Amino acid sequence: xxxxxxxxxxxxxxxxxxxxxxxxxxxxxxxxxxxxxxxxxxxxxxxxxxxxxxxxxxxxxxxxxxxxxxxxxxxxxxxxxxxxxxxxxxxxxxxxxxxxxxxxxxxxxxxxxxxxxxxxxxxx
Numbered sequence: 001x002x003x004x005x006x007x008x009x010x011x012x013x014x015x016x017x018x019x020x021x022x023x024x025x026x027x028x029x030x031x032x033x034x035x036x037x038x039x040x041x042x043x044x045x046x047x048x049x050x051x052x053x054x055x056x057x058x059x060x061x062x063x064x065x066x067x068x069x070x071x072x073x074x075x076x077x078x079x080x081x082x083x084x085x086x087x088x089x090x091x092x093x094x095x096x097x098x099x100x101x102x103x104x105x106x107x108x109x110x111x112x113x114x115x116x117x118x119x120x121x122x123x124x
Contacts, residue, residue, distance in 0.1 A: 002026045002098045002113035009094060009118030012086055016122070020081040022096030022115060029077040030054075032100050035111055036070060036081045038092035038120075048094070049081060050105025059105040063089075086122040093117040 008020040020036065035050035049070040050059045058070055067086075072079040079096065099111035 002028065002032065004096045004098060004113060004115035006094065006096045006115045006118040009120045011121040011123065013123050014086060014088055016086050017082070017084045018086065018120060020083065020094055020096075020118060020120070022079045022081075024077045024098065026077075029098075030074040032098040032113075033102075033105055033110065034070075034072055034079045035097045035099070035105060036079075037095045037097055037108065037111075038090075039095070039117075040089075040092040043092075045095070045108070047106040047108060051079060052103075052105065053100070057103075057105065061106070083120070086120075088122050088124045091120060091122050093119050 003025040006022045036048040037045050038048050039045040051070045051072050055072050067084050069082040095117045096115040097111035098113040102110040
């Protein structure tokens with residue numbers, strides 16, 4: 001069973017950095033692909049970054065490539081999202097998710113367990 005809790009959100013000025021973390025209190029963390037998604041007010045939830053179960057594959061949305069980095073630590077049941085050079089358009093609630101069954105990490109329907117989300121606000 002997967003139980004995900006995010007942390008690390010906050011408010012920063014444009015150009016700043018934040019590091020989000022997600023911990024899974026379940027026992028099968030290393031079996032799942034993991035992803036970060038975000039949802040801005042009035043918009044649909046969108047893929048941000050993903051990492052395969054063994055950390056061997058990562059994927060990023062075009063809008064965050066070169067600025068965000070996803071990493072996982074299977075020994076600690078955690079994934080992190082390092083976000084640099086933040087922009088106002090990065091403002092959203094960020095969700096951690098776990099899933100499997102697809103080699104394409106950006107496929108939202110693959111993710112079956114979700115955290116409650118953490119707010120990221122970037123001011124201009």
